[in-house]
Amino acid sequence: MLKIKNLHASIDGKEILKGLNLEVNPGEVHAIMGPNGAGKSTLASVLAGREEYEITEGTVDFEGADLLEMATEDRAREGLFLAFQYPVEIPGVSNVNFLRTALNEIREYRGEPAISAKDFMALVKEKSAIVELDAKLASRSVNEGFSGGEKKRNEIFQMAMLDPKLAILDETDSGLDIDALRIVANGVNKLKSDKNATIVITHYQRLLDYIVPDFVHVLYNGQIVKSGPKELALELEEKGYDWIKAEFAH
Amino acid sequence: MGYTENDLAKDLENSEYKFGFTTDIESDRAPLGLNEDIIRFISAKKEEPEWLLDYRLKCYKIWSEMTEPSWAHITYPKPNFQGISYYAAPKQTKKYESWDDVDPEMKATMAKLGISLEEQQRLTGVAVDFVMDSVSVATSFKSKLKELGIIFCSFSEAVQEHPELVRQYMGSVVPATDNFYAALNSAVFTDGSFCYIPKGVRCPMELSTYFRINEANTGQFERTLVIADEGSYVSYLEGCTAPQRDENQLHAAVVELIALKDAEIKYSTVQNWYPGDKNGDGGVFNFVTKRGICETNAKISWTQVETGSAVTWKYPSCILKGDNSIGEFYSVAVTNNYQQADTGTKMIHLGKNTKSTIISKGISAGKSHNSYRGLVQIHKNAHHARNFSQCDSLLMTDECGAHTFPYIECKNPSAKIEHEATTSKIGEDQIFYCLQRGISEEKAISLIVNGYCKEVLNQLPMEFAVEAQKLLTISLEGSVG
Numbered sequence: 001m002l003k004i005k006n007l008h009a010s011i012d013g014k015e016i017l018k019g020l021n022l023e024v025n026p027g028e029v030h031a032i033m034g035p036n037g038a039g040k041s042t043l044a045s046v047l048a049g050r051e052e053y054e055i056t057e058g059t060v061d062f063e064g065a066d067l068l069e070m071a072t073e074d075r076a077r078e079g080l081f082l083a084f085q086y087p088v089e090i091p092g093v094s095n096v097n098f099l100r101t102a103l104n105e106i107r108e109y110r111g112e113p114a115i116s117a118k119d120f121m122a123l124v125k126e127k128s129a130i131v132e133l134d135a136k137l138a139s140r141s142v143n144e145g146f147s148g149g150e151k152k153r154n155e156i157f158q159m160a161m162l163d164p165k166l167a168i169l170d171e172t173d174s175g176l177d178i179d180a181l182r183i184v185a186n187g188v189n190k191l192k193s194d195k196n197a198t199i200v201i202t203h204y205q206r207l208l209d210y211i212v213p214d215f216v217h218v219l220y221n222g223q224i225v226k227s228g229p230k231e232l233a234l235e236l237e238e239k240g241y242d243w244i245k246a247e248f249a250h
Numbered sequence: 251m252g253y254t255e256n257d258l259a260k261d262l263e264n265s266e267y268k269f270g271f272t273t274d275i276e277s278d279r280a281p282l283g284l285n286e287d288i289i290r291f292i293s294a295k296k297e298e299p300e301w302l303l304d305y306r307l308k309c310y311k312i313w314s315e316m317t318e319p320s321w322a323h324i325t326y327p328k329p330n331f332q333g334i335s336y337y338a339a340p341k342q343t344k345k346y347e348s349w350d351d352v353d354p355e356m357k358a359t360m361a362k363l364g365i366s367l368e369e370q371q372r373l374t375g376v377a378v379d380f381v382m383d384s385v386s387v388a389t390s391f392k393s394k395l396k397e398l399g400i401i402f403c404s405f406s407e408a409v410q411e412h413p414e415l416v417r418q419y420m421g422s423v424v425p426a427t428d429n430f431y432a433a434l435n436s437a438v439f440t441d442g443s444f445c446y447i448p449k450g451v452r453c454p455m456e457l458s459t460y461f462r463i464n465e466a467n468t469g470q471f472e473r474t475l476v477i478a479d480e481g482s483y484v485s486y487l488e489g490c491t492a493p494q495r496d497e498n499q500l501h502a503a504v505v506e507l508i509a510l511k512d513a514e515i516k517y518s519t520v521q522n523w524y525p526g527d528k529n530g531d532g533g534v535f536n537f538v539t540k541r542g543i544c545e546t547n548a549k550i551s552w553t554q555v556e557t558g559s560a561v562t563w564k565y566p567s568c569i570l571k572g573d574n575s576i577g578e579f580y581s582v583a584v585t586n587n588y589q590q591a592d593t594g595t596k597m598i599h600l601g602k603n604t605k606s607t608i609i610s611k612g613i614s615a616g617k618s619h620n621s622y623r624g625l626v627q628i629h630k631n632a633h634h635a636r637n638f639s640q641c642d643s644l645l646m647t648d649e650c651g652a653h654t655f656p657y658i659e660c661k662n663p664s665a666k667i668e669h670e671a672t673t674s675k676i677g678e679d680q681i682f683y684c685l686q687r688g689i690s691e692e693k694a695i696s697l698i699v700n701g702y703c704k705e706v707l708n709q710l711p712m713e714f715a716v717e718a719q720k721l722l723t724i725s726l727e728g729s730v731g
Contacts, residue, residue, distance in 0.1 A: 048686050076688035088683040092701025101697060102687035109688070141701065158687065 001026050001197050002067075002166055007058035008222075009046045016042040018222030019058070024166065027194040031208055031233060032201045034219035035241040040201045041085060043219070044170040048082040049075050063165065076102075077109040079165030083155040083172050090142040095154065096124060098142045099161050106162065127160035131187040149180035156187040167191075168199045173207035185210030205237035220244050280337035286310060289437055292337045296406055296440075299413060309426035309436035316430045322592040323621040323653055326535060326561045329500045336438045336471070391455070400484075401446040402457055405473050408444035415446055419477055423506040423543045423569065431502040431537040431563075435471045439504070442473035447482040447513075456711050458487040472503040478513035478548075485516040487714060500535050501559075507542030507550055511572065514549040515542060518710050519566075520718055523558035530588025530617075533560025540564065546572030546601070553709040555718045556583040556591060557725040565623065567596035570604035570632075577606040580706040582718075584725045585618030585650070594624035594655075599635040599665070608639040611703050614650035615726055621653040630661040637666070643673040644702055646726065696723040 002024040009017040016039045024030055034040050046053050047060065049072035060067040067075060090098065104114045115123070124138055131153045143151050152172055159167050169188065173181055188198065188211050200211055208216075208230065216233045218226040220241070225248050226232065236244075280288055289310050293303040318328060395402055401412060408416050426436040447453050478484050488505075501523070509515045517540075526533025536559040542550040552566040568577030579595035597606035606626065614620040626637045643652030654671050676698060684694035700707065700719050707715050 048682075050682060072682065072685040073688055073690055076686050082686050084683065084686075088677065088679045090680055090683070090698060090701055092704035093697050098684075098687070098689075098697065101693060102684075102689050105690060105693065106688040162687065 001063060003059075003061040005059045005061075007043075007046070007060060008056045009042060009053045010056055011042070011053050015056070016053075016222055017046065020219075020223055022217065022224060024197045024199065026165075026197055028215065029192070029198045029200065029211060029213045031211075031213035031216045031230075032199060032219050032224075033203065033205075033216060033233060033236055035245065036203070038219045039222045040203075040219055041170055044082055044085075044168050044199075044201055047075075047080065047168060048072065073105070074109070076162075076164075077106045081159050081162055081164035081167045083152075083159060083167065083169040085171040085174060087143045087146075087151040087155055089144045089146075091144050093142050095138050095140060095142050096120075099124070099158060102158075102162060123161060128157055130160050130190050131156045132183050133157045148175040149177065152176055152180065152184055153187070156184055156191075160187065160191055163191075164196065166197050166199070168201065170201045171203065172200070173202055173204065181207065182210060205233045208233045218244055220248055280335050282335050283332040284310075284334070284336055284438065288336055292438060292440065295337060296409075298409060301413075301417060302409060305421070306437050309433055310438075312426045313430065313433035313437050316433055318430050322563050322623070323619065323655070324561050324563065324590040324592050326590070329535065331434070334470075334500065337440060394454075395457075398451050398453070399448040400451065400453055401444065403444055405439070405442040405444050405475065408475070412444070412446070415477060416444070416475065419506065419508055420473075420475055421506075423508065423541045424504050424539050429539060432504050432539040435473065435502050435504040435539070439471045439473035442475075442503070444474070445476045445484065445486065447478045447484045449479045450481040451479075452482065453484040456485045456487050456714075470501045472501070474503065474505040475508075476506070476515060476517070477508045478510060478515045480510045481512040482510075483514045483516075485711060486518070487711065488517070488519045489521050499533075500537070502537045503539070505538070505540040505566075507540075509542060509544045509548035509550050509575075511545045512547045513545070514551075516551045517542070517553070517566070518714060519552075519554040519556075520710075520714060520721065521554065521556045521558050521562070522721060524560075525558050525587065525589050526560040528587050530560070533589070535559065535561045536564065537561075538564040540566035541569065541596075542567070542577075543569040544572055544575035544577060544604075547574045548572055549576040549578070551576075551578040551580070551709070552595065553580040553706065554582070554593075555706070555710070555721065556581070556593060557721055559591075560589060562589075562591040562593055564591075564593045565595055567598070568606065569598045569600065570606065570635075571600045572604075573601040574603045574605075575601055576604070578709075579606075579608045579610070579624075580709045581610045582613070582703045582706045582722070583611070583620055583622075584613045584722060585615065585620045586725055587616040587618060589616075589618045591619070592621040592623055594622045596625040597627070597637060599626075599628045599632040599637070602631070602633045602635075604632055604635045606635075606637045608637070608641070609705050610639075610641045611706055612641070612643045612652050613646065613699060613702070613722075613726070614643065614652050615646035617647075617649045619651040619653070621655060623655040623657075625657040625659070626667060627658075628660040628662050628665040628667070632662050633664050635662065635665045637668065639667075639669045641669075641671045642702070643671075644699070645673065645675045692723075692727065695726060699723070699726060 004020055004022040007017050007020040008015060032040055055068055100120055107114060128135060128138055133153050137150060143154060146154060172184060176184060185207060200213060213230050216228055216230060217224045225244060280291055286307060289306045293306055421436060424432050426433045445457060476486055507515050507517060523534035523536055544550050550568050556562055566579060570577050577597050583591045583593050585591050594610060595608055608624055610622045612620040612622055622641045624639060628635045641654050645652055652673055656669055658667055660667060680698050681691060681694050684697065699722055707718055710718055
């Protein structure tokens with residue numbers, strides 16, 4: 001589904017990703033861990049298509065197409081979803097209006113007719129239950145006045161509504177208490193299928209107790225320096241990142 | 251002082267007029283320039299009563315002793331007031347010979363606004379036969395109003411048919427001495443709208459100038475008078491979302507609202523005069539004086555969506571004279587390219603327990619300048635007066651400007667005044683968030699801007715609000731930088 005080869009990316013002339021390789025297949029959950037400043041969020045931003053980053057080398061193939069050539073909105077329409085670390089507030093725009101606009105833009109791109117108001121509301125009801133999101137939040141302005149936990153749940157609710165092929169969760173666990181963490185993780189697990197894939201970016205192992213990864217990758221200094229089964233996450237939790245740093249310091 | 255070149259020029263000018271038109275009363279157009287005789291000419295053409303001519307002459311005298319104000323945050327070439335013809339016969343002029351002559355860009359814009367082809371043709375002034383539909387709608391509309399005793403007609407008609415009302419109220423809220431442009435309008439206005447709602451009557455429909463746009467060419471000095479008698483209610487709509495082109499560069503309208511005891515007037519405007527081209531050439535200069543007066547328990551609510559004109563100078567205001575009266579001002583002003591807007595409101599609190607709310611949303615794009623200018627004045631007898639003001643500015647580019655000039659004058663210690671102001675640049679983060687959900691940039695901007703203006707758009711009647719939303723989107727197309 002996703003093949004990243006030798007990806008180099010920089011911002012303001014500073015190279016952040018320095019030859020990153022990663023392959024994700026349908027049905028898989030990949031966890032990307034690493035110390036602060038390793039390039040985790042940069043990877044998420046580059047895949048989603050943030051313009052501030054300059055790609056200097058490498059390729060990214062998404063479902064047989066060149067992802068890096070696609071406009072940001074087309075990546076989303078092709079089924080790439082980013083759950084933001086810091087979800088953005090859009091005052092005056094209701095969550096439902098926002099999502100209906102998004103859903104219809106995606107449907108139009110795929111040559112499907114716009115969803116009817118009735119079907120849309122039924123979908124909202126069904127999907128909001130997955131993350132135990134209060135129906136009232138669906139009619140409030142996008143993320144405005146939401147608590148940290150509500151914002152993250154709203155991200156997963158949006159993911160459920162848009163049904164992506166590849167979801168990237170960028171530090172979705174940050175700022176969540178244990179109950180919210182469980183709800184968010186359960187939501188992600190319920191959305192999992194053998195057709196879609198998930199990349200979980202996290203600093204801590206905690207989230208991986210709930211979202212069990214098939215592979216764990218350690219990102220350090222712009223590269224994936226170590227990959228392994230889910231147990232690697234426990235090892236990192238126990239030992240910290242210092243041994244990685246020592247091993248790969250240059 | 252000796253006789254100067256200027257004096258000579260003036261004499262020549264005046265004498266030319268003296269000969270020019272007293273004999274030429276059959277002409278359909280006044281010669282260029284302004285003097286007492288021109289005013290007599292206008293008044294005679296309109297077969298006005300003596301009192302109105304006297305009023306015009308008095309106003310002309312006031313105007314001629316005034317100088318054009320320069321305090322607003324706008325720059326423009328000063329109009330040559332002697333280079334304007336102040337009267338043209340009110341006939342329906344054909345602006346285009348055929349539909350094919352109409353600017354394709356204008357057609358495209360109207361199509362985007364969802365205006366029917368028939369409406370598009372009517373609005374552009376193409377001579378068409380099938381205006382019949384609009385006429386019949388307007389006719390049935392009028393008979394219904396008549397049943398309720400509501401008067402809704404052109405200003406000229408009101409002068410002939412209801413002189414007592416016009417005489418009593420015209421100039422009572424905006425006296426000619428108020429400002430340069432109001433004085434000019436009072437001297438030379440040609441037509442406009444008049445509306446009277448009788449005691450206790452709730453006008454069952456939105457009164458729209460739209461219905462009578464074809465009846466008379468109101469010209470560049472429009473005069474509007476709305477009187478809501480005791481306990482009555484009216485919602486009045488001015489303008490339309492379709493782009494309006496006009497050969498006259500200068501527009502100076504006067505709107506007066508009178509809300510008597512327990513009455514309520516809701517006045518909504520969508521202004522989309524030609525703003526000039528992308529380089530700032532052409533475009534309408536819009537200098538408007540709008541003001542309402544509230545008697546006891548009355549309420550006046552101004553809502554405006556301003557997207558057009560090269561220069562806008564406009565401060566719809568409320569005089570809260572009666573106790574417990576309420577004034578509201580909701581405004582969205584969009585400027586793009588080289589447009590300049592200096593707009594806001596004045597809330598004059600005279601009565602006890604008077605309340606005012608100001609919500610102003612400015613959006614600046616391109617190289618434009620957008621200023622909010624507002625005055626909240628609490629007089630010494632206005633016990634427990636309250637005001638809440640919120641002025642937000644949204645910047646779309648790095649080259650545009652937003653300015654806020656709030657003035658507060660409070661002479662009563664029991665008053666409560668709140669003012670909030672924010673300035674923000676349209677968030678790249680917000681746009682990216684939308685893009686990442688599959689929403690195109692154009693739709694993203696439309697969503698964000700409409701969300702930003704929601705409090706104001708919510709005040710507009712439903713149909714108008716939908717059109718205004720589309721208009722905002724169109725006005726800002728491709729404007730993020």
